Amino acid sequence: MKQFPEYFTLWHIAGHYALRVFAFLVLFFLMMPILVMMPLSFNAEPFFTFTEGMLSLDPDAYSLRWYQEIVDDQKWRLAIWNSFVVGIAAAFIATTLGTLAAVGLASPWMPYKRLITALLLSPMIVPLIIIAAGMFFFYTQFNLVGTYTGLIIAHAALGVPFVIITVTATLSGFDRTLFVAGLSLGASPVKVFWDVVIPLIRPGVISGGLFAFVTSFDEVVLVLFLAGPEQRTIPRQMFSGLREQINPTILAVATLLVVLSAALLFTLEFLRRRSVRMGGAG
Amino acid sequence: MTDIAPGLIPADARNAAREVRKRKLQAFLFVTPLLVFVIFAFVAPITTMLYRSIHNPTVANLIPDTLVALGDWSGEEIPDDTVLIQFAADMKRMANDRTSGQLADEINRALPGMSSVVKSTARSLRRVDDTEIATNGAALLIEANDRWADPATWSAVKAAGQAYSTSYYLTSVDLERGPDGNIVQRDTQIYVKLYTKTLRMALIITVLTILLGYPLAFYMAHASDSMANFLMVFVLLPFWTSLLVRTTAWIALLQTNGVVNSTLLAIGITDQPLELLYTQFSTILAMTHILLPFMVLPLYAVMRGIDQSYMRAAMSMGSKPLGAWYKIYLPMSLPGLSAGALLVFIISVGYYITPALVGGTDGQMISNIIAFHMQQSNNWELAAALGSLLLVLILVLYWLFDRFVGTDNIKLG
Numbered sequence: 001m002k003q004f005p006e007y008f009t010l011w012h013i014a015g016h017y018a019l020r021v022f023a024f025l026v027l028f029f030l031m032m033p034i035l036v037m038m039p040l041s042f043n044a045e046p047f048f049t050f051t052e053g054m055l056s057l058d059p060d061a062y063s064l065r066w067y068q069e070i071v072d073d074q075k076w077r078l079a080i081w082n083s084f085v086v087g088i089a090a091a092f093i094a095t096t097l098g099t100l101a102a103v104g105l106a107s108p109w110m111p112y113k114r115l116i117t118a119l120l121l122s123p124m125i126v127p128l129i130i131i132a133a134g135m136f137f138f139y140t141q142f143n144l145v146g147t148y149t150g151l152i153i154a155h156a157a158l159g160v161p162f163v164i165i166t167v168t169a170t171l172s173g174f175d176r177t178l179f180v181a182g183l184s185l186g187a188s189p190v191k192v193f194w195d196v197v198i199p200l201i202r203p204g205v206i207s208g209g210l211f212a213f214v215t216s217f218d219e220v221v222l223v224l225f226l227a228g229p230e231q232r233t234i235p236r237q238m239f240s241g242l243r244e245q246i247n248p249t250i251l252a253v254a255t256l257l258v259v260l261s262a263a264l265l266f267t268l269e270f271l272r273r274r275s276v277r278m279g280g281a282g
Numbered sequence: 283m284t285d286i287a288p289g290l291i292p293a294d295a296r297n298a299a300r301e302v303r304k305r306k307l308q309a310f311l312f313v314t315p316l317l318v319f320v321i322f323a324f325v326a327p328i329t330t331m332l333y334r335s336i337h338n339p340t341v342a343n344l345i346p347d348t349l350v351a352l353g354d355w356s357g358e359e360i361p362d363d364t365v366l367i368q369f370a371a372d373m374k375r376m377a378n379d380r381t382s383g384q385l386a387d388e389i390n391r392a393l394p395g396m397s398s399v400v401k402s403t404a405r406s407l408r409r410v411d412d413t414e415i416a417t418n419g420a421a422l423l424i425e426a427n428d429r430w431a432d433p434a435t436w437s438a439v440k441a442a443g444q445a446y447s448t449s450y451y452l453t454s455v456d457l458e459r460g461p462d463g464n465i466v467q468r469d470t471q472i473y474v475k476l477y478t479k480t481l482r483m484a485l486i487i488t489v490l491t492i493l494l495g496y497p498l499a500f501y502m503a504h505a506s507d508s509m510a511n512f513l514m515v516f517v518l519l520p521f522w523t524s525l526l527v528r529t530t531a532w533i534a535l536l537q538t539n540g541v542v543n544s545t546l547l548a549i550g551i552t553d554q555p556l557e558l559l560y561t562q563f564s565t566i567l568a569m570t571h572i573l574l575p576f577m578v579l580p581l582y583a584v585m586r587g588i589d590q591s592y593m594r595a596a597m598s599m600g601s602k603p604l605g606a607w608y609k610i611y612l613p614m615s616l617p618g619l620s621a622g623a624l625l626v627f628i629i630s631v632g633y634y635i636t637p638a639l640v641g642g643t644d645g646q647m648i649s650n651i652i653a654f655h656m657q658q659s660n661n662w663e664l665a666a667a668l669g670s671l672l673l674v675l676i677l678v679l680y681w682l683f684d685r686f687v688g689t690d691n692i693k694l695g
Contacts, residue, residue: 005598015603023501026494027516030574033531034523036541040534048534049544097316104312109305116313123324125680127632129649130669133656134327137334137666157323160316189308218524221634225656235526242526242533242639251534254527261522265515 034258041066041251048248066252076253078230079237083217086148086233090155091213097156098163098212099205103197105164106171117164124161128221131158136225146228154222159212166211170204170275203275207268214264328673335450335666341388342445344381345372349443352436361436367419369430369439370407374415377404391661392449393438399427450667473651473668477675480648483566484630490570491626492619495577499618502578503585514582521575529639532568533559536640560642568636573629577622584618624683628676648672 044063045051053061070076104110105117123131135154136145144150174197182192198205220235227236234253241250342349351365360366376382382404390397403426407415410422423430441449441459452458452465456474460466498517502510520528535541536558543555558564588611596606612619634649641650648668655665 005594012597012603019497019501023498023513026498026574027513029494029571030520031516033528033535033571034520037527037531037534040541047539048537049539049541093319097319101313101316104309107305107309107312109302110309110313111306116317119325120316120320123320125628125676126328127634127649127672127676129632129634129652130328130331130673131324133652133662133665133669134329134331135323136656137662138327138330153323157320160320214522218526220526224653235524238526238530239635239639242530246533246537250530254524254530257524257527258519261524262519265518265522 037251038255038258041248041255043248043251046247048246048251066248069249070252070256073249075232075237076234076249079232079234082231083233083235086151086155086231087213087216089148089152090159090216091209093152093156094159094163094212095205095209098160098208099167099198099201100193102164102167102171103193106168106174106176108176120164121161123157128219132221132225135222139226145226146231148231151223151227151231154226155216155219156212158219158222159215162211162215163205163208166208167201167204170201174200203271207271207275210264210268210271214261331666332670332673334663335670336448337446338388338450338663339445340384341439341442344376344385344388345369345439345443348372349440352440352443355436355440357433357437357440359433360431363420365436366423366430367416370415370419370423371412373400373404373423374407374410374412377408387660388442389438391664392442393435396429396435396438399429399435403427403430450663451671453664454667454671476646476648476651477671480631483562483569483647484627486566487569487573487630488623488627490566491574491577492623494570495574495581495622496615496619499578499581499585500615502582503588504590517575517578517582520571521579525572525635528572529568529636532564532571532640536564536567559640560645562641562645565637565641565645565647568640569630569633572636573626576625576629580621580625581615581618584621585615588614620686621683624679628679628683631679632672632676 039054040048040050042062042064043051043054044061044065051061070080101120105113105120110116131154135150139145139150139154142150144153178196178200179192182196183189187195217233218235220233220239223231223233223236224239227233234257238250238253241247348365348369351368352361355361355365373382376385382400386397386400386404389400403423406426407422415422429435441447449459453468454473456468456471457465458468502513502517505513533540537543538555538557538559540559542558546552547555592610592614593606596610597603601609631647632649633647634653637645637647637650638653641647649672652665652668652672655661655668
């Protein structure tokens, strides 16, 4: 039994427990849809609901057939391949250019810092539908619509703000005299950047890259407008699955994605703790 | 640059100035590649869209000669035969180039019902001899369809022919230019209603996330560190889970034969399945679920930094818990609350995916109608105008956010 201060009345204590119950109900609301969906993906029947057999834990009511379907279906295989190719390429571009830019922006000499930062962060603020419409108009002129290149460029632009934010945060704990020291010892700025700065800000760079990857991996609005049938990604495939013919294969894919995001969450938490240990602001 | 080093001799001052320039350039060079990339990949597309909302050269490119001839037309009666003959010749050319469909779509937007008139006229003029058109084009045109004898039709052609026009903005706030040039209300009021509905839904979602998120963040902020970290996993896992996955989960739950309905039937609360999916209700429910972490995370970050002894002091001196919360805790947690609220509001105003998948017809938001004009009705200029208005709305909200909360408060994860 928890100890309450003596000035607490019965109402205080009741309020305390009411708050706890409410907080757990909200957490339940947050987790419930995902927790309900995961077992449904093992349904032996093509329904989105628990069968009698599933409720009585009959092993025959459960099956891996929807997972088998993902492996067998050419479309899903292509979608998984596309998601990783586009995600990795976009994250690579965003991280490389973004890290360089963050280093420049962290310099006290940087001209027009506020304006340029606002410009580079703007893809995060503008609604996706507007970005998608604009990119569709503009990329058409360069024949980039319906190509991998177009989609990768678009997703890289979306990932840039996340790289800038995470790397800038790590750089705030970075001692700039190390950079000057490197220069004074005769190294070129590029060499100092590569040999001194990068190793120290690596956790921030990696988590920025992961953010950029996840952004691309999860993105569907730009894919709807810019990708042809060849470039369909996992979310795009799920989108048409949900619109056209709903079957539990989507639940199986969704379950796999939850496992993947749990893995990413723990990686990022690990990186954040490491970055804090190394003196950055996380 | 003398202001940097007033006491230095000129040579030193020059060197210092050169050094400053060099450092500035160095910093700028680091940023340049990304800046060029973002300008090409993102800024130029947005600018193109803004431009597109006032610029539509389709008709001007299709029938330039007719439009020149229409230039001196008074607008009150049928234009001269020269205009009609020129237009008939243009129609024949377009029928053979298969571009008359484009013209039909564009003129139809200025005057509904014109699409079939243009198409049928193009078909009937397609095989006519050139000399025949040059001599008898005006009569042939009116013979093909008598609406070409109506001055209103030619007003529509002239209006559609303007390369630069604000008509798409007028349409997107349910106005139009009347025959006499005055701005009047359109017969069908769609977009203002839709903007209002979008803002109302965003407001409801924001209020719901506050009602659910504030107590949760409060509880977590006052729990022990290990408990708070443990509970945080249950906020962050949904946050990191794909949007499509969470929308899928809600579809699985809310379907006619879904989990919620079968539970309700089993308990006996209802004897036939409720229509939960494809409604405004399901959109608001799913979006509240999806955006709740955006409320909890900034609130939690701010509440963690509030010293609990203030509340304890107030309560030990006889204040009621709610009174102490309202007078002491609420003002201190306000930065987190306003950050969360504006974040949720801004994101939900521009939301597309969830309304598209679970919204049905009455759960559609402004983004969905933009997508509709982009993909189905192919009225790209109207989509651009609606998008530009949405963009302005978001930028104003964001400016307020920056002003009152400060963008430095946004943290990830």
